[in-house]
Amino acid sequence: MKLEEPQALNAFGALSQETRLRMVRILVQAGPDGMAAGAIGEAVDASSSSASFHLAHLERAGLIQSRRESRSIIYSANFDGLSGLVEFLMRDCCSGHPEVCMPAAAVAAECCTPANAEENACAC
Numbered sequence: 001m002k003l004e005e006p007q008a009l010n011a012f013g014a015l016s017q018e019t020r021l022r023m024v025r026i027l028v029q030a031g032p033d034g035m036a037a038g039a040i041g042e043a044v045d046a047s048s049s050s051a052s053f054h055l056a057h058l059e060r061a062g063l064i065q066s067r068r069e070s071r072s073i074i075y076s077a078n079f080d081g082l083s084g085l086v087e088f089l090m091r092d093c094c095s096g097h098p099e100v101c102m103p104a105a106a107v108a109a110e111c112c113t114p115a116n117a118e119e120n121a122c123a124c
Helices: 005-015 018-033 037-043 048-060 079-090 102-111
Strands: 064-069 072-077
Touching (some): 005 048, 018 037, 018 064, 018 072, 018 079, 037 048, 037 072, 048 064
């Protein structure tokens, strides 16, 4: 997903609030299965109305997605949207000097390598 400046600004604006940033980080850790809205609210110490407000903001920004399972709303990280945001930052990186971007790429590659082949978890 290639983001342009308006979408990137919207995403950065959504992430610039502490509760929302914590929610995204928790959902990234939860992986594709995601978490129920109530569990996310508990994890960030937010009331249900506050959690709903912040989750809706993150979803409008394209950073998370939701699905209904029975009576629960399950939220998960939108990894395409998050990758698009990172790609936006790195798009013009290096100015022809790839060694400038190598440290960031190396950290991403290390973190995204499964810690254990039998687990669906990342090393970082």
